[in-house]
Amino acid sequence: NAGVTQTPKFRVLKTGQSMTLLCAQDMNHEYMYWYRQDPGMGLRLIHYSVGEGTTAKGEVPDGYNVSRLKKQNFLLGLESAAPSQTSVYFCASSTANYGYTFGSGTRLTVV
Amino acid sequence: AQRVTQPEKLLSVFKGAPVELKCNYSYSGSPELFWYVQYSRQRLQLLLRHISRESIKGFTADLNKGETSFHLKKPFAQEEDSAMYYCALQTGANNLFFGTGTRLTVIP
Numbered sequence: 466n467a468g469v470t471q472t473p474k475f476r477v478l479k480t481g482q483s484m485t486l487l488c489a490q491d492m493n494h495e496y497m498y499w500y501r502q503d504p505g506m507g508l509r510l511i512h513y514s515v516g517e518g519t520t521a522k523g524e525v526p527d528g529y530n531v532s533r534l535k536k537q538n539f540l541l542g543l544e545s546a547a548p549s550q551t552s553v554y555f556c557a558s559s560t561a562n563y564g565y566t567f568g569s570g571t572r573l574t575v576v
Numbered sequence: 577a578q579r580v581t582q583p584e585k586l587l588s589v590f591k592g593a594p595v596e597l598k599c600n601y602s603y604s605g606s607p608e609l610f611w612y613v614q615y616s617r618q619r620l621q622l623l624l625r626h627i628s629r630e631s632i633k634g635f636t637a638d639l640n641k642g643e644t645s646f647h648l649k650k651p652f653a654q655e656e657d658s659a660m661y662y663c664a665l666q667t668g669a670n671n672l673f674f675g676t677g678t679r680l681t682v683i684p
Binding site for chain 2: 513565
């Protein structure tokens with residue numbers, strides 16, 4: 466049982482490049498989330514999904530897009546990366562009645 | 577609006593000493609509170625949730641609605657407790673708000 470798996474684990478992008486982060490969960494959770502973790506700011510919610518085919522904006526959605534075409538996958542896209550998007554990105558999933566299960570994170574550096 | 581405050585960014589204690597990580601929240605509804613822990617180079621893990629009223633790894637946390645606090649406590653700190661600790665407030669099935677975290681260092 467892998468839980469929540471994120472790929473890639475590390476990535477370096479040049480300003481203006483695009484990329485997609487993949488999150489996969491095998492727990493049949495309805496809800497999935499993307500957070501970014503920055504020093505001194507904790508975790509901030511970027512986007513989330515309450516079910517297949519649905520997405521919604523979180524606290525810091527600008528510069529990101531997401532898609533949830535399959536229940537088990539939640540993709541986070543950066544269309545034109547900026548240095549301000551250098552961060553550690555965490556995916557999580559949950560049911561309605563229990564705490565979140567997190568992935569191991571993706572460390573993204575934009576130069 | 578909901579908010580979670582962890583006033584200490586860094587906390588150092590000696591091994592065997594008691595430790596308390598502070599968490600205060602602001603929320604007009606009925607809060608559901610959690611503590612998550614992130615050990616070095618590992619993913620965030622759920623440590624405990626207030627409705628369980630359980631003790632995990634010797635840690636406990638009591639919800640004090642009068643003081644709007646959910647402080648995390650352990651009577652005798654161990655070196656393996658060194659980690660980043662996040663307090664989190666859940667206001668709905670898909671609304672989990674995190675504090676800014678406290679990095680705990682247990683000195684041998």
